Structure formats: C-alpha cells, structure tokens
Amino acid sequence: MTVPEPLTWEQRLFLLLLAVDTVLLAVLELFFLPLRVGVVPLPLTVVVGAVTTPWLVSTTAKLVRPGLSWVPLAVWVVVVFGFGLLGPGGDLVLIQDWRALVLLGASALPGALVLGSGLGRAAGRSRGRG
Numbered sequence: 001m002t003v004p005e006p007l008t009w010e011q012r013l014f015l016l017l018l019a020v021d022t023v024l025l026a027v028l029e030l031f032f033l034p035l036r037v038g039v040v041p042l043p044l045t046v047v048v049g050a051v052t053t054p055w056l057v058s059t060t061a062k063l064v065r066p067g068l069s070w071v072p073l074a075v076w077v078v079v080v081f082g083f084g085l086l087g088p089g090g091d092l093v094l095i096q097d098w099r100a101l102v103l104l105g106a107s108a109l110p111g112a113l114v115l116g117s118g119l120g121r122a123a124g125r126s127r128g129r130g
Contacts, residue, residue, distance in 0.1 A: 004067065014063045015071060018056055022072045025052050026079035030093050033103055043099045049107030054114040061118040069118050073111040080104070 007015070029045040036042060053076055061069035080103075084094025094100050 004065065007064070011064045015060065015068060018060050018064070018072055019075050022053075022056055022075045023079050025049070025056075026076045027083060029103060029107070030080060030084050030087075033099050034095050041099060043102060046099070046103050046106045049103055050110055053107040053111035057111050057114045058118060066118050069115055073108065073115055076111065077108060080107075 025048070029049045032045045033043055034041075035044060053073065056072035056076075057069050060072050080094065084100075085092065087093035
C-alpha cells in the first residue's frame with residue numbers, strides 16, 4: 001500500500017471551496033423544500049440536490065483526488081441532518097413528510113453511486129488495470 005502524496009495548496013483550496021458549496025446547497029435545499037404553489041407542493045430543491053450532489057462528488061474526484069470524493073457527500077449528509085433536525089433556534093427545518101425522504105433519496109443515492117464508481121475506477125488504476 002502506498003501513501004498518497006500530500007495535497008497541494010490548490011487542491012486544499014478546491015476541497016474547501018467544494019465543501020462550502022455543499023454546505024450552502026444543502027441549507028438552500030432544506031429551506032426551499034416546503035415550497036408550494038397554492039396548495040400543491042413543489043419540491044424543486046429535490047431536482048437541485050439530485051443534480052448538484054453527484055456533480056460535487058465527481059468534481060472533487062477530478063480536481064482534488066478520487067480518494068477524497070466522499071467529502072462533499074459526507075458534508076451534505078451532516079448538514080442536512082444536523083441543520084435539518086437541530087436548526088436555528090432549535091426549529092425543525094427538515095419537514096416531516098414525503099418531500100424530505102425524496103430529497104434524501106434523490107440527492108444522497110446518486111452521490112453515493114458516483115462516489116462508488118469513482119472509487120472503483122481509482123482502485124483499478126492503482127492496481128495497474130486501468
């Protein structure tokens with residue numbers, strides 16, 4: 001097993017920037033999840049989460065290192081559960097209905113799939129197969 005070389009300052013900056021983007025997107029997805037048009041729920045942030053979470057994971061793998069592509073997904077999960085359940089002033093921001101489950105599934109599942117495929121490719125390259 002080889003020890004990976006340390007991150008350059010550009011890679012650290014990109015990782016920090018992607019983590020901050022992840023925090024901001026997760027908070028916005030939580031705040032706009034209860035959006036309604038009249039009486040019809042319109043959870044547009046589910047679509048935003050389904051697109052941005054896998055994109056953040058794959059971008060981290062490309063710009064920083066494939067072995068650190070788990071960071072945006074972990075940050076997203078921690079922010080959604082932490083901020084959603086222990087929100088500002090003790091308020092419950094993560095609504096308790098089907099939209100919260102759809103947000104979790106539509107964002108975390110594609111992010112985890114991208115993470116797994118990226119780590120699998122990185123493992124194959126490190127063994128000399130790719």
